[in-house]
Amino acid sequence: MSYDQNIRLHKIQLYFAYQRSTIGTEQYQGTFHAHQGIEVLIIHEGRGTLIVDQKSYEIIPNMVCVFQPYQLHHIQMDPETPFVRSIVHFEPSLYEPYFEPWPRLLAFFKHMHTSTLHVPCLYDLGEEKQFHLLFQSLAEKLPKLSKQDELEEYSLFLVAFFRSFMPLWEQRDGQIHSGPTRKSHQAERILSWLEEHYTEPLRLEMMSADLHLSPFHLSHLFTECTGTSISDYVTARRLQQAVKLLTSTDQAVARIGEAIGVTNCSYFCKMFKSHIGITPHQYRKQLQKHHEATFTRQS
Template sequence: MPQRTFALIERLDLTDHFFLNYRIREAEYHFFHAHQGIEWLFVHGGSGQAIAGDQLVQVESGSLLMFQPYQLHRIHMSPDTEYVRSVFVFDPVVLDARLDGFPALRRFLRFLWQSELPLQHLELGPLAAEAAPLLRSGAEAVRTADSLERRQEEWALLSIGLLQLIRRAYSADGERLSELDARPRPLRYAEKAMQWIERHYQEEFQLNRMAEELFVSPSHLSRLFHQETGTTLSEYLTARRLREASLLLAATNLPVRDIGRRIGLTNFPYFGKLFKKHFGVTPAKYRKDKRSYTH
């Protein structure tokens, strides 16, 4: 049996758009890895260095590291001090949709997400004292939320609070955010494919159409996606569809058959079989379990 290797890409959980690990004390990764979403890493204790792209930076207590989707990074901390950090990973597409009423904050999110960042390491200074309780209270609010809707609201509130704090830290030297280098960064093919799927996952999937619109052959696109993510286009599309289905089952009264259609699966028996394969229960049982959990 071949030896198990670490996955280069750490993907977000199937059923959630956000992930927070508060004040981790376990040993850090010593290998290069990346995430499907944006990662904000707050260092509460320890010292060492981090590599992100072509940047090598020194980190210590009070440091904030910001990694873009699918950006390889590596952190190596000194064994002489305890390394304590909080890791927040989220799907920027979902947070972006929550910022309709905050145009300036949305522009800043898109800057952190889609631009070639001149700076991915910040020393929070006095703002570190604000970040810690914000992370702590946010983690507790998400943990104790009594419904899926409430949990999603708590995730959004925490994300917006952290985004506001980072914006303050980014402009702490007096430089106007509008004057920062906002050159669009080149998207990896995996990101282009994921953005295409985000726009079209509710439709019947056509690999040839996707490849044509991304100006690459179908076989090359499939190969690149697998190389960059460690998964296949089909697996990612299934995950995206089922994530949406799980949210609709828990938060709406839509008939199960209609939910299948909404996620691009018009074959109802196939939808039910696929859902059960991934969640262990039928869509109807999943909805019933979620409803009993919230009451």
């Protein structure tokens, strides 16, 4: 389904994969989804399209993508080419104290997960050796790593990674010309319209009139470009906003449902549990426990 929360960062300290490869029928065809925490994706091989914040970007080898907490994104890869990538995904609040001895590095670390990034991608990494060595080293250590040593190894890895990554990002931050010329994706007009109307009842007739496309062509075009339906995207966008409100406000669950366009509270809870795996109340409670545990470790 279109909203994926199956990596539970309140249960694991860091999700890591090195040079994971898929091809053909196993090819990674992502759906619109968002995560707790920050995700860094390094593309070693493969070509495709990334959609994030209603804009599209070309996916090519030798690039890195940064997805911020609860940022809705979609990746669709060419099934004719191998898709090889490395991934690191973690809750930034857990690791922030380990960056404190280095104020400039700490400021960059905070910027990457709290500030509005001009672009989510960095192209043409040049020599990837520094990243390969970091990821390979952790991959080799993981099978032998004891539970009590995990946090230390993960924190050392992240400090080293962001130290290597910082000069590359600062050199090209906001420089869209550092990668391929961004081509307007056919679905971008539809996504922009949905961003303005996702909290309202979905009416294809009104959308097709505003965008000057027939309802059939509208649905077909969106599915062809993104691999998911308009209704699935709207559900994903509503859930993204619901999670954001659950984690950043103390609004009642019923009020949050209304804010995302689902006025029936029981239906909102059922929809949330169907896609996230737990109810909104349970989600908020688990997150509060996670923050309390993190605060206890840091104090």
